[in-house]
Amino acid sequence: MTVTDTGIVTVSASGLTLHRGGTAVLDDVSLRLEEGITGLLGPNGAGKTSLLRVLATAVPADRGAFTALGHDPGTAPGRLALRRTLGYLPQNPGFHPDFTAFAFVDYVAILKELTDRAARHREVRRVLEEVDLADVRGKRIKRLSGGMRQRVALAAALVGDPRLLVLDEPTAGLDPEQRMRFRDLITRAGQGRTVLLSTHQTEDVAMLCHRVIVLAHGRVRFEGTPAELTARAAGRVWSSPERDPGARAGWRTATGAFRNVGDPPEGADLLEPTLEDGYLLTLDDNGAEATAR
Ligand SMILES: Nc1ncnc2c1ncn2[C@@H]1O[C@H](COP(=O)(O)OP(=O)(O)OP(=O)(O)O)[C@@H](O)[C@H]1O
Numbered sequence: 181m182t183v184t185d186t187g188i189v190t191v192s193a194s195g196l197t198l199h200r201g202g203t204a205v206l207d208d209v210s211l212r213l214e215e216g217i218t219g220l221l222g223p224n225g226a227g228k229t230s231l232l233r234v235l236a237t238a239v240p241a242d243r244g245a246f247t248a249l250g251h252d253p254g255t256a257p258g259r260l261a262l263r264r265t266l267g268y269l270p271q272n273p274g275f276h277p278d279f280t281a282f283a284f285v286d287y288v289a290i291l292k293e294l295t296d297r298a299a300r301h302r303e304v305r306r307v308l309e310e311v312d313l314a315d316v317r318g319k320r321i322k323r324l325s326g327g328m329r330q331r332v333a334l335a336a337a338l339v340g341d342p343r344l345l346v347l348d349e350p351t352a353g354l355d356p357e358q359r360m361r362f363r364d365l366i367t368r369a370g371q372g373r374t375v376l377l378s379t380h381q382t383e384d385v386a387m388l389c390h391r392v393i394v395l396a397h398g399r400v401r402f403e404g405t406p407a408e409l410t411a412r413a414a415g416r417v418w419s420s421p422e423r424d425p426g427a428r429a430g431w432r433t434a435t436g437a438f439r440n441v442g443d444p445p446e447g448a449d450l451l452e453p454t455l456e457d458g459y460l461l462t463l464d465d466n467g468a469e470a471t472a473r
Contacts, residue, residue, distance in 0.1 A: 187214035187215050187216060187390075188214060188215060189212045189213070189214055190213055190214060190215055190248065190249055190343075190344070190374040191211075191212065191213035191235065191246065191247070191248040191249070191344065191374060191376075192211075192212045192213075192246060192247050192248075193209060193210055193211050193212070193235070193244065193245070193246035194210045194244055194245060194246070195208050195209070195210060195243060195244035195245070196208070196209040196210070196231070196234055196241045196243070196244035196245075196246065197209070197241060197242050197243040197244050198227075198230055198234060198239070198241050198242055198398075199242055200230070204398050205227045205230045205398050206227050206230050206231055206234065206241065206398045207227075207397070207398035207399050208244070208399065209227075209231060209244070209395070209398070209399065209400055210244075210400065211393055211400055211403055212403075213374050213376055213391075214374065214390075214391065215372070215373065215374050216370055216374070216375070216389075216390045216391070217366065217367070217370040217375040217377055217388050217389045217390060217391075218374075218375065218376050218377065218389055218390070218391040218392065218393060219377050219378075219379060219384060219385035219388065219389035219391070219392040219393070219406075220232070220376060220377065220378040220379070220392075220393050220395060221378075221379065221380070221382065221385060221392060221393070221394050221395070221459055222378075222394060222395035222396055223396060223463065226395045226396050226397065226398070227395055227397070227398040228348070228349075228378040228395055229271055229348055229378070230398075231378075231395065232268075232270075232346050232348050232376065232378055233270075234246075235248065235346055235376065236266060236268040236270075236346045237253050237259050237262060237263055237266070238268070238270075248262050248266075248344055249262065249265055249343050249344055249374070251265075262344075264292075264293070264340070265340075265342050265343045265344060266342050266343075266344050266345075266346065267336075267337035267338055267339070267340075267342035267344070267345045267346070268337055268345075268346045268348075269333050269334055269336075269337040269345075269346070269347045269348060269350055270333075270348050271348040271349055271352075273329075273332075273333040273336070275321045275329065275332070275333075276321070277320065277321050277322035278320055278321075278322065279320065279321055280317065280318050280319060280320055280321070281308060281313055281316060281317045281318075281319060281321060281324065281328075281332045281335070282304060282305075282308065282317040282318060284321060284332060284336065285304045285307060285308060285332065285335050285336050285339060286300065286301065286304045288336040288339055289303060289304055289339045289340070292339050292340050294339070294340065303339060303340065304317075304335075304339070305317070307335040307336075307338040307339055308332075308335050310335065310338060310365075310368070310369075311331040311332075311334050311335045311338070311365055312331065312361075312365075313328060313331050313332065313335060316328065325358075326353055326354060326358070327354050327355070327358030327361065327362065330350055330351075330354060330358075330362060331362070331365065333350070334347075334350065334362075334365060334366075334369070338369060342373070343373055343374065344373065344374045344375075344376075345369060345370075345373055345374070345375040345376070346375075346376050347366070347375065347376070347377045347378070348378050349378050349379055349380065350362060350366070350377065350379075351363070351379060351381055351384055352379075352380065359381075359384075363384065363387055363388055366388055367388060370388070377389065382454070382455050382456040382459055385406055385409075385455060386406055386454075386455045389406055390405065390406075391403070391404065391405055391406075392404065392405070392406050392409050392455075394409070394459060394462050394463070396463055401462050401463065402462045406455050409455055409458040409459060409462065410453050410454060410455045410457070410458045411453070411458065412453075412458040412461055412462055413441060413453030413454070413457035413458040413460075413461050414453055415444070415450060416441055416442060416443065416444065416453070416457070416461060417439065417440070417441050417444075417450065417451045417452075417453045417454075417457045418439075418440050418444040418445075418448035418449055418450050418451055419437045419438065419439060419440070419448075419449045419451055420437065420438050420440055420448070420449070421437060421438070422438060423438045423440070424438065424440040424442075424444075424445070424448075426442065426443065426445060427440035427441060427442040428441055428442035428443075428460070428461065428464045429441050429442070429460055429464070439451065441457050441460055441461055441464075442461075442464075
C-alpha cells in the first residue's frame with residue numbers, strides 16, 4: 181500500500197498497452213488512483229473508454245498490469261474478487277427499453293450474484309433511492325428522460341456497494357440542470373470510494389475531482405490535482421480586442437473580447453487561468469489536437 185500527499189493509492193497501473201486496428205489505443209499507460217474522485221479528460225479518440233474498459237476488466241490489456249483494491253486482475257481469482265467490488269457505468273449502458281427501472285437494476289443485481297431475492301430487492305430499492313428514482317422505479321426505461329436513464333445506469337453501478345466505480349462520460353448529453361443533479365450524485369457516490377470519471381466537461385473536473393488525468397493519443401499527458409492542471413496556464417492566458425494571431429487557441433467571450441492561450445506578447449492583459457486553459461495548453465504542448473474552437 182502506497183500513501184501519497186493526498187491519500188491512499190487504491191489502483192496502480194503500469195505500462196498498460198492495448199492495440200486496436202493495428203494501432204496502440206493505449207500506449208504504455210501508468211497511473212495511480214486514490215480514494216475520492218479522479219477525472220479522466222481527453223479529446224475524442226484519446227483512449228478514455230479503452231482505459232476504463234481495461235480497468236473494469238471488460239478487456240485485458242495486451243501488455244502491462246494493474247492492481248486494484250489489493251486484487252490482481254491478471255489472475256482469475258483476482259479478477260473475480262475485483263469484479264465483486266466494482267461498479268461500471270459504460271458509455272452505452274445497453275438498457276432493454278421495455279424493462280422497468282427496477283427490473284433493469286434487479287437484472288444487474290442478479291448478474292452481480294445477489295441470489296437471495298428479498299435481500300436483492302432491498303438492495304435494488306436502496307440504490308434507486310440513492311439516485312432519487314424511488315418514485316419511478318416501476319416505469320419502463322423508454323418512458324424515462326435521458327437524465328433519469330443515466331441515473332438508472334448509476335444505480336446499477338452502485339449495486340452491492342462497490343469500492344471502485346468506473347464511470348464513462350456519465351454527464352454526456354444531459355441538460356445543465358440534470359448535469360448539476362448528476363454531479364451531486366457522483367459527489368455522494370465518491371465518499372469512501374475510488375471513482376474514475378471520464379468526461380469532456382472540464383467543469384465536471386473542476387467541481388467534482390480531487391485529481392485529474394489527461395489522456396491523448398493513448399498516453400498520459402498529465403496526472404495531478406486540478407489546481408496543478410490550472411497552474412499550467414498561469415501567465416499564459418490573456419485578453420485582446422481581436423484574436424491574437426500568435427495564440428495557440430483563442431475564442432470570443434461574452435464581453436466581446438478574445439480570450440487567448442499560449443505564449444502572450446509583451447505587456448499582454450493577463451487573465452486568471454481556468455482548468456480548461458490548463459487542459460488546452462497541456463494538449464497543445466504535447467502536440468495533441470486541442471478542442472476545436
Ligand atoms: N475495436 C476497435 N477497433 C478499431 N479501433 C478501435 C476499436 N476500439 C477503439 N478503437 C479506436 O481506439 C481509439 C480510442 O477509442 P476510445 O473509445 O477508447 O477513445 P475515447 O477517448 O473514449 O473517445 P471518445 O471521447 O470519443 O469516447 C479511437 O481511435 C477508436 O477509433
